[in-house]
Amino acid sequence: MQFAAMSLIGESFVGEGVNAAHVNVVIGRKGGPVETAWTTALATPRMGHAPFVAVVRPGVPALPFTLFVNKATMGGDSHVDLTFGAAQAGISGGVAAAVADGLVPANEVRNLLCIAAVYVNPAADDEGEVFENNRRAVGEAIRAAVEETPTVEDVLALAEAPSNPFFGGPG
Numbered sequence: 329m330q331f332a333a334m335s336l337i338g339e340s341f342v343g344e345g346v347n348a349a350h351v352n353v354v355i356g357r358k359g360g361p362v363e364t365a366w367t368t369a370l371a372t373p374r375m376g377h378a379p380f381v382a383v384v385r386p387g388v389p390a391l392p393f394t395l396f397v398n399k400a401t402m403g404g405d406s407h408v409d410l411t412f413g414a415a416q417a418g419i420s421g422g423v424a425a426a427v428a429d430g431l432v433p434a435n436e437v438r439n440l441l442c443i444a445a446v447y448v449n450p451a452a453d454d455e456g457e458v459f460e461n462n463r464r465a466v467g468e469a470i471r472a473a474v475e476e477t478p479t480v481e482d483v484l485a486l487a488e489a490p491s492n493p494f495f496g497g498p499g
Contacts (some may be wrong), residue, residue: 338473342465349461351467352446366441376401382420390420392440403450411448414455418462426470
Protein backbone atom coordinates (compact mmCIF):
# COMPACT_ATOMS: atom_id res chain seq x y z
CA MET A 329 0.00 0.00 0.00
CA GLN A 330 1.19 3.51 -0.84
CA PHE A 331 2.31 5.64 2.12
CA ALA A 332 -0.38 8.18 3.06
CA ALA A 333 -2.78 6.98 0.38
CA MET A 334 -5.39 8.57 2.64
CA SER A 335 -4.78 11.54 4.93
CA LEU A 336 -2.93 10.72 8.16
CA ILE A 337 -3.80 12.70 11.29
CA GLY A 338 -1.93 12.82 14.60
CA GLU A 339 -1.80 14.80 17.83
CA SER A 340 0.64 15.27 20.69
CA PHE A 341 1.09 17.42 23.79
CA VAL A 342 4.59 17.62 25.30
CA GLY A 343 5.86 19.57 28.29
CA GLU A 344 4.34 21.51 31.12
CA GLY A 345 3.39 25.07 31.82
CA VAL A 346 3.78 27.97 29.42
CA ASN A 347 6.52 26.29 27.36
CA ALA A 348 4.51 23.15 26.57
CA ALA A 349 3.81 22.27 22.94
CA HIS A 350 0.53 21.10 21.45
CA VAL A 351 0.85 19.95 17.85
CA ASN A 352 -1.66 18.50 15.40
CA VAL A 353 -0.44 17.11 12.08
CA VAL A 354 -2.09 16.15 8.84
CA ILE A 355 -0.02 14.35 6.21
CA GLY A 356 -1.24 13.62 2.71
CA ARG A 357 -0.22 13.26 -0.87
CA LYS A 358 0.16 16.09 -3.35
CA GLY A 359 -2.87 16.21 -5.61
CA GLY A 360 -5.26 15.28 -2.80
CA PRO A 361 -7.32 17.10 -0.19
CA VAL A 362 -4.30 17.87 2.00
CA GLU A 363 -2.74 19.83 -0.87
CA THR A 364 -5.95 21.83 -1.23
CA ALA A 365 -5.99 22.62 2.49
CA TRP A 366 -2.23 23.35 2.50
CA THR A 367 -2.32 25.81 -0.39
CA THR A 368 -5.55 27.44 0.75
CA ALA A 369 -4.15 28.06 4.23
CA LEU A 370 -0.88 29.42 2.82
CA ALA A 371 -2.73 31.75 0.45
CA THR A 372 -5.20 33.11 3.01
CA PRO A 373 -3.39 34.50 6.04
CA ARG A 374 -5.45 36.53 8.47
CA MET A 375 -4.63 39.01 11.19
CA GLY A 376 -2.39 37.32 13.76
CA HIS A 377 -2.31 34.02 11.84
CA ALA A 378 0.15 33.74 8.97
CA PRO A 379 0.83 30.12 7.93
CA PHE A 380 4.35 29.67 6.57
CA VAL A 381 6.62 26.94 5.23
CA ALA A 382 8.76 25.53 8.06
CA VAL A 383 12.46 25.64 7.26
CA VAL A 384 15.47 23.83 8.68
CA ARG A 385 17.45 26.90 7.64
CA PRO A 386 16.41 29.82 5.43
CA GLY A 387 16.13 28.43 1.91
CA VAL A 388 16.07 24.80 3.16
CA PRO A 389 12.47 23.75 3.82
CA ALA A 390 11.57 20.72 5.89
CA LEU A 391 10.70 17.72 3.72
CA PRO A 392 7.97 16.81 3.29
CA PHE A 393 7.08 20.46 2.83
CA THR A 394 5.49 21.41 6.14
CA LEU A 395 3.06 24.26 6.62
CA PHE A 396 3.38 25.77 10.10
CA VAL A 397 -0.03 27.07 11.21
CA ASN A 398 -0.02 29.02 14.47
CA LYS A 399 -2.99 28.24 16.73
CA ALA A 400 -2.38 31.22 19.03
CA THR A 401 -2.79 34.74 17.71
CA MET A 402 0.64 36.33 17.42
CA GLY A 403 1.30 38.42 20.51
CA GLY A 404 4.23 40.61 21.45
CA ASP A 405 7.76 40.47 20.08
CA SER A 406 8.82 37.60 22.35
CA HIS A 407 5.87 35.43 21.26
CA VAL A 408 6.57 36.16 17.60
CA ASP A 409 10.27 35.36 18.05
CA LEU A 410 9.52 32.08 19.85
CA THR A 411 6.96 31.07 17.20
CA PHE A 412 9.08 31.89 14.15
CA GLY A 413 12.29 30.86 15.91
CA ALA A 414 12.32 28.05 18.46
CA ALA A 415 8.93 26.51 17.63
CA GLN A 416 9.58 26.55 13.87
CA ALA A 417 13.06 25.06 14.38
CA GLY A 418 11.56 22.37 16.61
CA ILE A 419 8.87 21.52 14.05
CA SER A 420 11.26 21.39 11.08
CA GLY A 421 13.83 19.39 13.05
CA GLY A 422 11.18 16.97 14.29
CA VAL A 423 9.80 16.44 10.79
CA ALA A 424 13.32 15.76 9.49
CA ALA A 425 13.91 13.33 12.37
CA ALA A 426 10.70 11.47 11.48
CA VAL A 427 12.09 10.97 7.97
CA ALA A 428 15.53 9.98 9.28
CA ASP A 429 13.86 7.45 11.63
CA GLY A 430 11.86 5.94 8.75
CA LEU A 431 8.41 7.00 10.03
CA VAL A 432 7.98 8.91 6.79
CA PRO A 433 9.69 7.19 3.85
CA ALA A 434 12.50 9.39 2.49
CA ASN A 435 11.71 8.33 -1.07
CA GLU A 436 8.16 9.70 -0.66
CA VAL A 437 8.83 13.17 0.81
CA ARG A 438 8.54 15.00 -2.53
CA ASN A 439 5.07 13.51 -3.00
CA LEU A 440 3.78 14.47 0.44
CA LEU A 441 2.68 17.58 2.30
CA CYS A 442 2.42 18.07 6.05
CA ILE A 443 0.36 20.60 7.96
CA ALA A 444 1.47 21.26 11.54
CA ALA A 445 -0.97 23.24 13.66
CA VAL A 446 1.17 24.50 16.54
CA TYR A 447 0.26 26.15 19.83
CA VAL A 448 2.86 28.43 21.37
CA ASN A 449 1.59 30.02 24.55
CA PRO A 450 1.91 33.83 24.40
CA ALA A 451 3.46 33.63 27.89
CA ALA A 452 6.17 31.15 26.78
CA ASP A 453 9.57 32.26 28.04
CA ASP A 454 12.17 29.53 27.48
CA GLU A 455 13.52 29.20 23.94
CA GLY A 456 15.21 25.86 24.63
CA GLU A 457 12.07 24.29 26.11
CA VAL A 458 9.86 25.63 23.31
CA PHE A 459 12.28 24.15 20.75
CA GLU A 460 12.59 20.73 22.41
CA ASN A 461 8.88 20.40 23.26
CA ASN A 462 7.84 21.22 19.69
CA ARG A 463 10.47 18.86 18.25
CA ARG A 464 9.21 16.01 20.43
CA ALA A 465 5.53 16.88 19.94
CA VAL A 466 5.66 16.89 16.15
CA GLY A 467 7.58 13.60 16.19
CA GLU A 468 5.00 12.03 18.49
CA ALA A 469 2.14 13.42 16.40
CA ILE A 470 3.67 11.99 13.21
CA ARG A 471 4.17 8.63 14.93
CA ALA A 472 0.52 8.67 16.08
CA ALA A 473 -0.60 9.51 12.53
CA VAL A 474 1.49 6.77 10.91
CA GLU A 475 0.69 4.11 13.53
CA GLU A 476 -2.98 5.18 13.79
CA THR A 477 -2.92 5.61 17.54
CA PRO A 478 -4.65 5.83 19.88
CA THR A 479 -6.88 2.82 19.29
CA VAL A 480 -10.64 3.07 19.71
CA GLU A 481 -10.28 0.89 22.80
CA ASP A 482 -7.73 3.34 24.28
CA VAL A 483 -10.11 6.25 23.76
CA LEU A 484 -13.15 4.43 25.13
CA ALA A 485 -11.22 3.34 28.24
CA LEU A 486 -10.62 7.01 29.12
CA ALA A 487 -13.89 8.52 27.85
CA GLU A 488 -15.64 8.58 31.24
CA ALA A 489 -12.94 10.77 32.80
CA PRO A 490 -11.51 13.12 30.16
CA SER A 491 -8.83 15.56 31.28
CA ASN A 492 -6.15 17.82 29.82
CA PRO A 493 -3.57 20.30 31.13
CA PHE A 494 -6.30 22.93 31.52
CA PHE A 495 -8.96 20.65 33.07
CA GLY A 496 -8.29 18.07 35.75
CA GLY A 497 -11.34 15.98 34.97
CA PRO A 498 -14.99 15.75 35.95
CA GLY A 499 -16.06 15.92 39.59
